Amino acid sequence: MTGKPVLEPGPDHPITITPNPAHIVVTAGGKVVADTRNALTLQESTYPPVQYIPLSDVDQSLLERTDTESYCPYKGDAGYYSIPAGGEKSVDAIWEYRDPRPAVAPIKDHIAFYPDRVDSISIES
Numbered sequence: 001m002t003g004k005p006v007l008e009p010g011p012d013h014p015i016t017i018t019p020n021p022a023h024i025v026v027t028a029g030g031k032v033v034a035d036t037r038n039a040l041t042l043q044e045s046t047y048p049p050v051q052y053i054p055l056s057d058v059d060q061s062l063l064e065r066t067d068t069e070s071y072c073p074y075k076g077d078a079g080y081y082s083i084p085a086g087g088e089k090s091v092d093a094i095w096e097y098r099d100p101r102p103a104v105a106p107i108k109d110h111i112a113f114y115p116d117r118v119d120s121i122s123i124e125s
Contacts, residue, residue, distance in 0.1 A: 007073040009103050015044045015074060017052075017106050022125050024051055028093065028118040029085030034058045040106055044074070051121070052110035055096075068092045076101045081111070086118060093117035 009015035020041045026034040036057035043049045068080040076097050083090035096111045097104070115121055 004071055005073045006101070009044075009074055013045045013074065015042065015104060017042050017104060020051060022123050024053065025120075025122045026053070026113050026118055027120050027122075028062070028083040028090050029087060030119070031062060031085050032059065033062050033083060033118065034111075034113070040110060042104070042107060042112075050112050051123070052107045052112050055109050055111060058111060063094065066092055070095070072097075074101065075104050075107070083118070090117050 007013070018041050020039040021037055022039070024034065024036050024039050025032060034053045034057055036053050038054050038057060040052045041049050042052055062083055062085055063081040064084055066080045066082050070078045072078065076099060078095045078097050080092040081094040081096070083093050086093065093114050094111050097107055100107050113121060
């Protein structure tokens with residue numbers, strides 16, 4: 001991580017993580033990729049909220065890790081997965097922080113989906 005900026009959430013860039021007991025189902029390529037009532041909602045600054053789903057509630061046989069990586073100074077290094085069943089649309093559809101910064105530690109072992117790269121993300125209370 002040498003040379004990468006590290007920032008902490010604060011009043012100018014708040015990050016909150018709250019349990020979301022809603023029933024969340026993610027589909028891609030006509031298959032259920034994730035089905036949970038144990039998601040975490042991460043709200044970062046003014047960005048739309050993101051649902052982080054436990055890996056234990058994901059059909060990992062449908063995922064394929066890619067070489068894509070990105071970096072967030074607040075959350076850390078992210079790795080990506082594609083969903084081959086979803087076709088070209090679902091390339092790098094999922095991201096995960098395998099070793100998140102302490103301020104966002106609860107999202108470890110959780111993944112998040114780009115809504116436009118899957119068929120649907122259904123959230124029902």
